[in-house]
Amino acid sequence: MSLQSQLNLEFTSINQIKFRRITIIGGRGRMGKLFAEQLAAIGHQVNALGQQDWDDAEQLLSQAELVIISVPIEYTVDVIKRAAKYLTPSTALCDITSIKIQPTQAMLTHHNGAVMGLHPMFGPSVSSFSEQKVVVCPGRNDDEFQWLLDLIENQGGELITSTPEEHDEMMVFIQATQHFYRFSLGVFFAQANVDIERSLLMSSPSYRQEIEIIKRLFRQNPSLCVDIMLATEERCQAINDLADTYGRLAKLVVNKDREALIKEFEKNKVIFSG
Ligand SMILES: NC(=O)c1ccc[n+]([C@@H]2O[C@H](COP(=O)([O-])OP(=O)(O)OC[C@H]3O[C@@H](n4cnc5c(N)ncnc54)[C@H](O)[C@@H]3O)[C@@H](O)[C@H]2O)c1
Ligand SMILES: O=C(O)C(=O)C[C@]1(C(=O)O)C=C[C@@H](O)C=C1
Missing domain, CATH: 1.10.3660 (6-phosphogluconate dehydrogenase C-terminal fold)
Known part of the structure; x- marks a missing residue:
């Protein structure tokens, strides 16, 4: 793609961007930080909710338009249950855990709004989503994640849709x-x-x-x-x-x-x- 068409593409997407309030639970960990940097770089307002921040959960979660769960596998389901209490149905909830059946099920059970399971097939050493694969497990109201999936694809990432079981x-x-x-x-x-x-x-x-x-x-x-x-x-x-x-x-x-x-x-x- 020529530089001019890349600039045009960026210009078009900047024009269309709706800046969102995003909270990443585990956002100071390896993958959480990577997602926070990628999302903040294009202007979204990103907050991290770490282990010590649950006293601020109401403020960090109830206003968020997107919540991403990025905590170690063994804590993921408990963290989903804990976080869900603060969410309204208008919040989209996704996780990036390396397993998908239990987290996706827990998100569908405990949250009434949009849900999606994601698995980035790369580590925290990458500098963008370019040439990286992300497995997408649709959960509920998938349209609400379209902007996030577009962002990954526009950076040159590849999405592979799957069931949590597959x-x-x-x-x-x-x-x-x-x-x-x-x-x-x-x-x-x-x-x-x-x-x-x-x-x-x-x-x-x-x-x-x-x-x-x-x-x-x-x-x-x-x-x-x-x-x-x-x-x-x-x-x-x-x-x-x-x-x-x-x-x-x-x-x-x-x-x-x-x-x-x-x-x-x-x-x-x-x-x-x-
Ligand atoms: N590291 C990778 O290569 C990689 C790639 C794809 C997916 N993942 C998935 O991403 C998730 C995070 O992995 P990571 O490598 O970034 O781990 P990490 O240990 O670097 O980060 C996890 C973060 O979660 C925080 N945390 C732990 N318990 C918490 C709690 N109860 N409340 C809030 N925060 C809590 C920790 O303090 C830490 O900052 C895992 O589910 C993993 O399966 C990791
Ligand atoms: O560090 C890397 O390059 C990775 O690919 C990390 C890796 C993996 O080893 O498969 C680690 C966990 C994730 O679930 C996905 C990717």
Whole structure:
């Protein structure tokens, strides 16, 4: 897109912007801060409600046009219940928690107004929504979130609509088992006392990429990684199944069963051929 058409687009959207009062619960945390910065940058009035601010909840929540819940997974449902008492039906309520069934259900149960579940598929290190994916789980009165979804898309973000059930099923593989595998590899490397910086000097691009992702995982709040693994019984079971697969394949390695390992490779490569 040419610079002129970008300027025209920005000019048009600035003309159409209705500045909103927004409260982000957990707004001083990693993701809360990112959303606060993005929304404030285009002129919305953004407040943060942190753990110590519940005495001001009436003022911070009852006037808000949009409330975003951005607290650790394990507190999300309790915080939704607590916040809902202060909301009027004209407030739109959404969350950005990494799981979607329980938060979306809790928002629909405890709030009478517009509800939407969102899951940003990126971490707090990004500088905008550009090229990032957000999973959208419609709840109630979706139109009231259209301006927020437009904002993400206008920045170059991609929205993927899903049910909370499909989302949580997919996240078993997209997140829970991935986090376990990277967490385990990190623990294993630390136990083996690997000199990471030295290893990077003589590494392949894929190793450097993988180490960067593991570093990012260990820079996050440990409760995020742990809660993503423990969020549902299905996740715990899938992680256990993955560990069984490691065990089965490791036995073939220990037994130096070259033929069986090649067979495993050939038999399973088909799902990755697309
Ligand atoms: N970090 C990520 O990469 C990422 C990406 C997508 C979604 N998420 C989701 O975003 C949410 C927040 O994650 P984060 O990484 O920003 O966590 P964080 O720990 O950095 O921030 C959470 C914030 O919530 C506050 N908080 C905790 N309990 C509270 C309460 N009772 N009332 C008000 N505030 C409270 C904390 O003080 C903190 O400021 C989680 O649900 C997570 O699943 C995180
Ligand atoms: O830090 C990153 O780049 C992330 O992608 C963070 C990440 C993830 O690891 O999957 C963390 C939690 C969210 O639910 C979504 C994204």
